[in-house]
Amino acid sequence: MSTISPSPAERISTPVDGVDVLGALSPSRAGDFLSCPLLYRFRTIDRLPEPTSVDALRGTLVHKVLEDLFDLPAGDRTPDRAAAMVEPTWAALSAADPALEELFGAEGPEIAGWLGSCRSSLARYFTLEDPRRLEPAEREAYVETVLDSRLLLRGFIDRLDVSPDGLLRVVDYKTSRSPSERFEAKALFQLRVYALILWRTRGVVPTVLQLVYLGNGEIISYRPDVEDLLATQRKVEAIWAAIRVAEESGDWRPSTGPLCRFCAHRAVCPAYGGTPPPLPVREVEDPGTIDPGSVLGGERPQVGGTERGEGVTEDPAGAGGHRDVVLDDEHPAPGRLG
Numbered sequence: 001m002s003t004i005s006p007s008p009a010e011r012i013s014t015p016v017d018g019v020d021v022l023g024a025l026s027p028s029r030a031g032d033f034l035s036c037p038l039l040y041r042f043r044t045i046d047r048l049p050e051p052t053s054v055d056a057l058r059g060t061l062v063h064k065v066l067e068d069l070f071d072l073p074a075g076d077r078t079p080d081r082a083a084a085m086v087e088p089t090w091a092a093l094s095a096a097d098p099a100l101e102e103l104f105g106a107e108g109p110e111i112a113g114w115l116g117s118c119r120s121s122l123a124r125y126f127t128l129e130d131p132r133r134l135e136p137a138e139r140e141a142y143v144e145t146v147l148d149s150r151l152l153l154r155g156f157i158d159r160l161d162v163s164p165d166g167l168l169r170v171v172d173y174k175t176s177r178s179p180s181e182r183f184e185a186k187a188l189f190q191l192r193v194y195a196l197i198l199w200r201t202r203g204v205v206p207t208v209l210q211l212v213y214l215g216n217g218e219i220i221s222y223r224p225d226v227e228d229l230l231a232t233q234r235k236v237e238a239i240w241a242a243i244r245v246a247e248e249s250g251d252w253r254p255s256t257g258p259l260c261r262f263c264a265h266r267a268v269c270p271a272y273g274g275t276p277p278p279l280p281v282r283e284v285e286d287p288g289t290i291d292p293g294s295v296l297g298g299e300r301p302q303v304g305g306t307e308r309g310e311g312v313t314e315d316p317a318g319a320g321g322h323r324d325v326v327l328d329d330e331h332p333a334p335g336r337l338g
């Protein structure tokens with residue numbers, strides 16, 4: 001059985017010059033804790049393996065094609081060229097991890113149909129954007145910042161567009177369907193964290209955050225402001241404080257919900273009659289010198305499904321098109337994107 005391959009965020013070291021950090025957190029792992037503290041524990045502390053899925057793998061492949069598409073001359077970035085990149089990209093992925101092929105055939109869907117679904121996702125991308133008119137400043141951009149609490153925030157941005165006058169657009173691709181309005185704030189949390197990191201490291205509040213849903217062909221856009229980013233920072237700090245409390249107490253409670261349907265750890269989850277493994281023994285460290293990859297803050301490698309949120313659709317709504325968002329989950333944000 002194949003497991004999810006390491007995230008670039010985990011393969012790249014996280015130098016934090018001159019600052020001893022208490023731990024590290026990505027939006028995905030913060031989201032895990034918010035959804036279910038026990039899931040956070042299983043992924044981040046126990047580091048239990050998780051089998052990948054064909055949906056997660058589709059996300060990985062489509063992201064790779066969309067990344068590589070911008071290596072082509074602008075005029076060559078056509079739907080046909082993108083479709084033609086699917087098979088070679090799959091060949092490269094399966095050569096790197098031959099076990100991925102076990103997901104298909106007797107145990108799963110036919111590979112030809114699955115490759116067709118990848119091409120369909122890419123075809124839908126071209127109904128939303130014309131990549132011939134775009135020159136991304138960065139792709140798969142690693143970003144990080146250390147908050148005043150010495151928490152390292154980090155992650156990878158699918159695409160960063162910079163206008164000639166320095167305006168930033170943060171773009172994230174999802175091969176799932178867009179959420180209903182009720183779940184928009186949750187979906188945008190990841191990009192708001194990236195916006196916070198960019199603001200702290202580059203001194204610029206991104207103008208637009210954009211979630212590009214290839215499952216149903218919809219873009220959700222949001223314009224953050226400073227108040228927004230400060231609220232995001234407070235939220236991240238609060239999540240981190242709660243993680244520390246759980247770590248100290250050993251109380252990692254299961255929180256059941258729609259994500260349980262996709263959880264790889266139900267067999268060891270008390271909410272489903274299972275017994276969690278004993279917590280790994282942690283060396284006592286000076287809190288000021290804990291490495292970001294240590295048990296407190298280390299994040300289990302994730303690519304595809306759980307890191308990108310692919311194949312995990314809590315709310316499979318959405319009718320397609322372009323939706324601008326005004327968030328009111330934490331504070332009123334009047335006047336956005338009129």
Ligand code: SF4
Nearest residue numbers: 036254255260263269
């Ligand atoms: S099955 Fe549900 S409650 Fe249990 S760990 Fe997974 S997400 Fe949490």
